[in-house]
Amino acid sequence: MIQTLFGSLKEAEEPEKKGLFDRMRQAVSRTRESLNDRIEGVLAMTREVDEAALEELEMSLLASDLGVATTTEVVNALREHAKRQQIRDGAELKDLLRAQLKAILDEQQKPPKTVAIGPEVILMVGVNGTGKTTTSGKLAAFYRAQGKTAMLCAADTFRAAAIEQLEVWAERSGVEIIKTRQGGDPSAALYDALQAAKARAIDVLLVDTAGRLHTKNSLMAELDKMRRTAQRLIPDAPHEVLLVMDATTGQNGLQQARLFTSFAGVTGIVLTKLDGTAKGGIAIAIAKELNLPVRFVGTGEKLENLLPFDSGAFVDSLLGA
Amino acid sequence: MFENLSDKLQRAFKSLRGQGTITEENIGEALREIRVALLEADVNLNVVKDLIDHIRARAVGQEVMTALSPTEQVIKIVRDELIALLGKDTARFKFASQPPTVILMAGLQGSGKTTTSGKLAAWLQKGGHRPMLVSVDVYRPAAREQLKIVAKSIKANLYEGDLKGETAGTALVERLAKEARREAIITGCDTLIVDTAGRLHIDEDLMDEMQRLKALLNPQEILFIADAMTGQDAVRSADEFHKRFSLTGIVLTKMDGDARGGAALSIRHVTGQPVKFIGMGEKPDAFEPFHPDRIVSRILGMGDIMTLIEKAEEKLDRKKSEDFAKKALSGDGFSLEDFRDQLRQIKKLGSLQSIMKMLPSVGPFQGIQQMADQVDESQFTRVEAIINSMTKKERANHEIISGSRRKRIANGSGTSVQEVNQLLRQYAQMRKMFKSAGKGGMLQRKLMGSLGGMKGMGR
Numbered sequence: 059m060i061q062t063l064f065g066s067l068k069e070a071e072e073p074e075k076k077g078l079f080d081r082m083r084q085a086v087s088r089t090r091e092s093l094n095d096r097i098e099g100v101l102a103m104t105r106e107v108d109e110a111a112l113e114e115l116e117m118s119l120l121a122s123d124l125g126v127a128t129t130t131e132v133v134n135a136l137r138e139h140a141k142r143q144q145i146r147d148g149a150e151l152k153d154l155l156r157a158q159l160k161a162i163l164d165e166q167q168k169p170p171k172t173v174a175i176g177p178e179v180i181l182m183v184g185v186n187g188t189g190k191t192t193t194s195g196k197l198a199a200f201y202r203a204q205g206k207t208a209m210l211c212a213a214d215t216f217r218a219a220a221i222e223q224l225e226v227w228a229e230r231s232g233v234e235i236i237k238t239r240q241g242g243d244p245s246a247a248l249y250d251a252l253q254a255a256k257a258r259a260i261d262v263l264l265v266d267t268a269g270r271l272h273t274k275n276s277l278m279a280e281l282d283k284m285r286r287t288a289q290r291l292i293p294d295a296p297h298e299v300l301l302v303m304d305a306t307t308g309q310n311g312l313q314q315a316r317l318f319t320s321f322a323g324v325t326g327i328v329l330t331k332l333d334g335t336a337k338g339g340i341a342i343a344i345a346k347e348l349n350l351p352v353r354f355v356g357t358g359e360k361l362e363n364l365l366p367f368d369s370g371a372f373v374d375s376l377l378g379a
Numbered sequence: 380m381f382e383n384l385s386d387k388l389q390r391a392f393k394s395l396r397g398q399g400t401i402t403e404e405n406i407g408e409a410l411r412e413i414r415v416a417l418l419e420a421d422v423n424l425n426v427v428k429d430l431i432d433h434i435r436a437r438a439v440g441q442e443v444m445t446a447l448s449p450t451e452q453v454i455k456i457v458r459d460e461l462i463a464l465l466g467k468d469t470a471r472f473k474f475a476s477q478p479p480t481v482i483l484m485a486g487l488q489g490s491g492k493t494t495t496s497g498k499l500a501a502w503l504q505k506g507g508h509r510p511m512l513v514s515v516d517v518y519r520p521a522a523r524e525q526l527k528i529v530a531k532s533i534k535a536n537l538y539e540g541d542l543k544g545e546t547a548g549t550a551l552v553e554r555l556a557k558e559a560r561r562e563a564i565i566t567g568c569d570t571l572i573v574d575t576a577g578r579l580h581i582d583e584d585l586m587d588e589m590q591r592l593k594a595l596l597n598p599q600e601i602l603f604i605a606d607a608m609t610g611q612d613a614v615r616s617a618d619e620f621h622k623r624f625s626l627t628g629i630v631l632t633k634m635d636g637d638a639r640g641g642a643a644l645s646i647r648h649v650t651g652q653p654v655k656f657i658g659m660g661e662k663p664d665a666f667e668p669f670h671p672d673r674i675v676s677r678i679l680g681m682g683d684i685m686t687l688i689e690k691a692e693e694k695l696d697r698k699k700s701e702d703f704a705k706k707a708l709s710g711d712g713f714s715l716e717d718f719r720d721q722l723r724q725i726k727k728l729g730s731l732q733s734i735m736k737m738l739p740s741v742g743p744f745q746g747i748q749q750m751a752d753q754v755d756e757s758q759f760t761r762v763e764a765i766i767n768s769m770t771k772k773e774r775a776n777h778e779i780i781s782g783s784r785r786k787r788i789a790n791g792s793g794t795s796v797q798e799v800n801q802l803l804r805q806y807a808q809m810r811k812m813f814k815s816a817g818k819g820g821m822l823q824r825k826l827m828g829s830l831g832g833m834k835g836m837g838r
Binding site for chain 2: 122335
């Protein structure tokens with residue numbers, strides 16, 4: 059029976075092969091028109107809101123990495139609202155959607171922990187290659203610009219030249235850096251940095267950790283050890299644990315946020331590389347499912363390319379305002 | 380979090396029992412489930428749309444087989460479709476007739492170009508080649524230093540070059556590339572791997588620079604290094620890189636995580652170029668040729684038993700496992716010491732979650748993938764800690780562990796007496812179960828039987 063099935067499928071398949079491939083190419087090139095254009099297209103229409111418009115909107119949200127669950131919820135709520143409030147045209151629908159997405163993000167924006175005894179300790183965590191080192195450097199400059207004193211701790215002792223990379227950033231932002239050698243114990247580097255920061259009455263200590271996949275248990279346990287090390291010297295530390303996430307991240311971002319939160323107690327997200335074409339829709343799914351706020355966004359490789367998160371601007375960029 | 384596709388389909392097809400053919404109506408729900416599975420795996424939206432149309436066209440009108448359940452029948456079609464799109468075979472690597480073969484590594488920031496450059500060099504060395512590495516990333520701080528350290532760790536040739544205080548820019552990049560090729564020829568290296576700076580596909584200046592680098596070096600391979608965790612935007616960057624530079628292949632990195640890797644499908648389709656390698660970790664040898672059929676199982680959330688078997692063969696101590704089985708099934712039963720050995724062995728394979736996700740969700744493993752997300756990994760460590768806190772004598776003979784001993788063990792392992800009790804209870808049960816199975820051979824028969832049932836699902 060299986061043989062028959064295989065055989066018959068094979069025959070049907072052969073002549074279509076090329077056709078299918080060409081269609082795929084075509085299909086994918088369609089996405090090149092940006093999401094913005096697509097939403098504009100849907101929303102600029104001043105016809106009555108119908109199911110087709112909502113469905114198109116659903117596609118657009120999926121295309122910006124909101125994920126199936128979040129998209130479905132958002133679209134269902136939008137449909138209900140549209141009915142109740144008798145939405146007439148695309149512009150109104152767009153306003154409604156913008157408000158809805160903004161509300162999801164704003165709900166999580168609670169003020170960060172107040173710092174009783176300094177220094178404020180900020181742990182930068184995340185998977186490999188999301189921009190932790192770059193963000194650490196930019197954050198040092200950010201706090202300095204606010205009139206605070208900052209210090210960097212090079213606790214990525216694993217990746218080749220990570221320490222050297224952070225050293226360059228320390229120089230650029232004009233802050234001191236505490237480091238150990240490559241292959242050293244990150245908790246030891248952290249301990250030294252905490253003591254130095256205390257002794258020098260530093261306001262903010264930024265700790266750059268090694269990139270690690272959230273599925274690697276032993277590496278995740280190392281983060282827990284670092285937390286405990288920090289707590290020994292400063293009871294409330296770490297005050298913030300920022301999960302640095304690449305804006306191109308797809309649905310795996312949820313799992314990243316989930317596991318980093320359970321191991322390292324993430325308190326917020328930094329969304330990096332937003333200067334590309336990806337708009338970081340996964341942040342909305344993360345806010346919704348895991349109640350994590352976005353704290354900062356990275357928009358380039360320069361020192362000043364870091365901004366505090368602005369939900370309005372973020373949603374506008376997502377929807378192509 | 381993800382329900383396995385075959386389970387979802389099973390539900391969707393409940394209504395199909397007793398019906399003769401798959402029709403437009405009764406396949407609707409199944410197609411919706413397939414669509415969600417593909418989208419959750421980050422396959423591009425438009426690729427999903429077309430795939431679904433195609434699957435529908437092939438499935439509708441088919442007779443419901445008796446040998447295969449409708450679920451299996453449809454999954455077979457989905458698998459075939461995905462494999463056909465990814466290409467059936469593992470792709471080959473192109474070498475120049477006149478050495479050196481030049482390989483240009485391209486991609487966005489943080490995709491893993493430098494790490495992959497090192498791995499590729501190690502892979503070539505293993506195949507008897509003499510690669511030379513050069514980094515022309517003059518922009519990111521310490522990028523060139525990073526490649527230097529990587530090269531040293533694998534004992535590969537590196538052209539370091541001298542920046543001579545020149546400002547970072549295309550002129551410097553071109554000079555380094557030119558010098559490196561000359562150096563490769565002089566020192567008899569047959570391949571030159573050029574690690575470039577990460578760049579956004581919309582960064583005109585840097586994209587121009589890459590174009591000039593291509594014109595200068597005339598590379599045999601231009602590899603696009605892509606992060607397996609990339610979402611829907613993957614098509615946009617890959618498409619732009621391909622349009623500009625005519626890529627020859629893709630390397631999918633960070634595949635040792637739990638990302639489904641749907642981006643592989645998307646990128647393959649927008650460029651038409653094959654995925655040639657996958658990166659499986661940070662070590663230089665964590666680098667493998669790409670097998671399309673394996674990632675298809677992963678995208679569909681249907682386990683990756685092949686990878687699991689390979690991993691097990693590589694990491695597990697076969698003799699220890701066999702000894703354990705013999706002991707467990709015999710009259711004496713296994714001790715807590717043996718149990719700890721087994722725990723440690725399993726740990727070598729990676730997190731329990733990742734192991735469970737590699738199992739197919741049929742036969743004896745039914746439902747195990749859904750459980751994976753609920754697994755508390757720390758439980759594992761606690762169990763080991765409890766056993767560690769026992770004396771050798773206690774480990775060999777659990778029956779002597781009295782109330783006061785339990786208290787001591789709980790204190791020593793930082794757990795509670797309840798947890799120690801629970802472990803001992805579970806251990807006693809397991810021990811008994813294995814022993815009785817050893818007598819009747821019941822468990823073995825049962826296992827063999829269900830494994831036999833799995834064969835149809837293979838590939």
